[in-house]
Amino acid sequence: MKRVLAAAALALAFSPAFADEGMWTFDNVPSQAIKAKYGVTVDQKWLDKVEAGAVRLTGGCSASVVSKDGLVLTNDHCVRSCVQQLSTSTNDFIKDGFLPAKREDERLCPGMQAEILEGITDVTGRINGATAGKTGQDFLRARDGAIAAIEKDGCKVREEKYRCQVISFYQGGQFQLYTYRIYSDVRLAFAPETQIAFFGGDPDNFNFPRYDLDFGLIRLYENGKPAATPRHLIWSTANPRLGEPMFVAGNPGSTSRLLSVAQLEALRDIAMPDTLIMLSDLRGQLVQFSAESPEHSRIAAATLFGIENSFKGNRGRFETLLDPAMMSAKRAAEAELKAKVKADPKLAATTGDPWQDLEAIAKVRATLERPYTWLEARAGFRSELFDYARTLVRGADERAVPNSERIREFTDARLPLAEKGLLDARPVYPDLEKALLTWWLTKLRENLTADSPATKTFLGKESPESLAAKLVASKLSDPAYRKALWDGGKAAIEKSDDPMIRFVLATDAASRAIRKDYEEKVISPTERATEKIAHARFAVYGTGVYPDATFSLRLSYGAVAGWNEKGTAVPAFTFFPGLYDRATGKVPFNLPERWVGLKDKLNPKTVFDFATTNDIIGGNSGSPVLNAKGEVVGAAFDGNIESLGGDYWYDGTVNRTVVVTTAALTEALKKVYGQDRLVKELTGK
């Protein structure tokens, strides 16, 4: 089937998107195409209403406001870290669910911020003006300096409750200032047992038919009280119908559909195998760590889920990269664009040969990727203590220089969120920290070799195990200590005898050096080259194309539909009885206690999960799935296995979004969890 579509994709790859392809920015929604295909009018009023209720969560998820008192629907897996952080060894909400009896029992999710888009302003000209003629570090510094200034200016006249963020589209072809209303006090209002939210676990992840109640409710607070959100979206309890038009409004994290062939090949040959090897190694380690004791299983739960999810997703992407049909479609599209550029002498002169540049960069990247990964990009590998120490050490250095000269994580516009992430109280698990640090240092040595200067800088005469054991003695698990160091700045940092602070002080120069090198030789020239391709593409195809995903608000459209999987029809819907049929009683196909025996109580006709043709990607997790009226009929929580190739292209015959219905959530809140209070708030009944 894929081959048939390949031919179509080939012909249409960079002409205006066909079928249900596209994650459209709200200022460029193809309303005519939607009207023509589905008969639905998506006008400015419709878009404004949806935009007002669509939420971005800083952890990398999407959500929607679904009550006037700030209640927000997202996925359980989007609040899983929070659920785990609120748990203790004797009170495990991952296992038992988080079911507060009243609003007053709702609890702060550490580090989480909710953001609602309020405005978009094009700032491409200002950025381009600042970077004109610059290359390498100069280019990046100029661009980041301009971004820092624009973000600061944009929110200057506003209150603290706004965030201004410059977002890049079309690989640097366009820059927009997105202004968000922010809520930095976000509290957990409800989470089911992870076992029903993620029924079938890793084996069923990215699969369909599916039986997951993957939802969680959080609430926005202001001044210690539930926020008033009169512009919330309407919670529907109607079943979706086959063929019914559906819209997803969320923040797809990242796609790679506009990458050049050289970039795709580098991904396929180097970055992706390395990533899969790294993730499977850590997965194996964490699986065994979790098997050691119930407490280890509890404290590693969110981390292991993240690793497994990432591994499975990347494996699917890798298979698409190996698909000759995909790659030849990309080659043909690139050849077509090149030919059109060549045919226009003026365009050819301004474009040059950025594809050739990207080929050359891929070779350089191959030599820098591993040091950059292990010393900088993935340093500490999810160790909270390391992240705290790095934020403190770098934060002290960076705050001492002007806003426009800082590395991008510490510009004025970003400091509040960085500070929140640093200072919010949350548990740190020494056993898990030690395992992660040992693993990271072992892989650092393995990938850079025992004799490399960098390995010697990081390890000295220690082994990964002995060094990790010393580092976890850090006091940075104490938020008060972190605050003292943050407020004390460079002087306090330099005086600190904390082992993790000392470690980062001793190694950060090496990390910054490889970062600088990588930015100079890889990131900067890549952005310069892709920017040129973007401009060429605009010149040739106009703006009827959508940009790659950049964790910014997008609308996708489609319809409820099953698909044909290698000759077998996969239905679009699942129902509660199917859950009970699939349950074996053994992990991960076991039911939480509350669910056992309820088969006959739950409405067998309520749609549980369903599939749609919408074009989405990771980051869309928790996105509201909306009917033609813009009412919430579900929360997107997954794509099928075939959707993983969506990183590179969209294949409407098999690419499916997977959704849990608000109808099923309502049924479960009532009959399984007895949450009449929440049901009333959501439905008015």
Added chain:
Amino acid sequence: MKRVLAAAALALAFSPAFADEGMWTFDNVPSQAIKAKYGVTVDQKWLDKVEAGAVRLTGGCSASVVSKDGLVLTNDHCVRSCVQQLSTSTNDFIKDGFLPAKREDERLCPGMQAEILEGITDVTGRINGATAGKTGQDFLRARDGAIAAIEKDGCKVREEKYRCQVISFYQGGQFQLYTYRIYSDVRLAFAPETQIAFFGGDPDNFNFPRYDLDFGLIRLYENGKPAATPRHLIWSTANPRLGEPMFVAGNPGSTSRLLSVAQLEALRDIAMPDTLIMLSDLRGQLVQFSAESPEHSRIAAATLFGIENSFKGNRGRFETLLDPAMMSAKRAAEAELKAKVKADPKLAATTGDPWQDLEAIAKVRATLERPYTWLEARAGFRSELFDYARTLVRGADERAVPNSERIREFTDARLPLAEKGLLDARPVYPDLEKALLTWWLTKLRENLTADSPATKTFLGKESPESLAAKLVASKLSDPAYRKALWDGGKAAIEKSDDPMIRFVLATDAASRAIRKDYEEKVISPTERATEKIAHARFAVYGTGVYPDATFSLRLSYGAVAGWNEKGTAVPAFTFFPGLYDRATGKVPFNLPERWVGLKDKLNPKTVFDFATTNDIIGGNSGSPVLNAKGEVVGAAFDGNIESLGGDYWYDGTVNRTVVVTTAALTEALKKVYGQDRLVKELTGK
């Protein structure tokens, strides 16, 4: 540097091997080339002498007889499983070394058999006669039937102490009957602490400079007494010299230098990434398992080493597969051969287009590889209990049918070794078994999906964890129980209520079915195609080429030499003081207690490890490294990182064999271990 060589390799890839390339069968050694390059006369007498002292170990290693009383030199890592199996939780020879005070304390290595080649007979005609005109399963059955008959015939008139094995060369272009004198009573005579044998551990594996005393001594026994081995090789205590000619006589396991481009691409895109993902996952799991307790570390040691070694080796191979220079050299060589075939109408007619066949097979293979891997080829994944059960269940079935109709593991010629492997007593570690079985079943489900019929056959309603817990209750750890079932045949098996036996009985049909399918659609047509290519290659280039490695006796020649690694000269030798400089005191750069403080006692001029240009590969571990006189000057134990590409081509500028000197072994046996008895036996002094 590699690119320069690529051009040379391109021109010469299939003409007579140049430089020091080649793992030559003893009946086709390029004596003239050796004489011309190194001035050494390698005549029949020299070869006969070396052949008589060269040993193959059934675990997958090489070795050499070095005393008249059957003492055999190999690597520590070749006897590591044995050392571990002889250990207990209170007596850990891996940690402390195995140092028997007298011969009577030497102990049987379970399952190990030593084999010395005594004759080679060409049987190509007989095999080809049996398979003429056959395809698919018919072809394989006819070929395997003919092999079974030839092997049985070949050893019919001999005593039990011979083994006859038909070995394929040149991808099916040639079949030879190799007759071995066998020693099935092999005892451990000496092993150092693994920490000095494998100093630097995984980080230093495949690296050089190196400081590893990677040797072990075993002894051949006959009738309960040390075997008389008057034709042993001479143990030299002289240091090797820079540029000195060196010969390696051993059993390289497998290379892929004659694979077609389609086969190499399938390796690169499918088999190799899957293998690396699998190995890194299991490695992560075993690393954490080992970290749980000293006892877990002890029982998992040999398994973890095997996995780490395999991972690192395959990662190096993968990088070579991604090297555009290698692949384009292969493409050019293939194009040249195809052109020459096409230019000869008669040859073209008999050859057909086997390259095209291999391309088609690669596509089929992509769909069958995972089920074949998880249900058959890697089933049980190193679980001893599973292997015992499968041997028992299949052995009972197969012994009930005529020799020529059996699957190849159970032909008459192979039964004695299968029986020895099954019945020798050795420890089974339930914790490790449970971890390995859980892992295997988890990966089986992951790779085949939870809903595949095969997953349902293997798991039923169990989880991998719950099923593994049931299976490790097996009594197959008891050799007497295994013997009773082996002797009792099918009736005893079917009556057994052992959970592992029941499990294999319930699943073996599924395993055999995928094996049959894979043999029919992948193995058989592949062998048919590669056989055609081999004949074409003979017709075009004659027999001045060497065959790919097939774990059969080969001679390689070369000289002591360092190399230039990206601009840095790597010296050819290491010495004892360098060991002490590299020791940090932390695992894996720590010294065993016996070694601490001996720096000044050990001769600083004795060469410890050294590098040569010899062309070797895994399986050569333990091979004697011989000087011009055919004396043993060391045991090969590794290749450098660059040698890993040797699976696909030989690059003489950087490909190096890594050797521990007999001079260093002598020094250590005397001064560290006080083994005057062994030194006297080896040196006469």
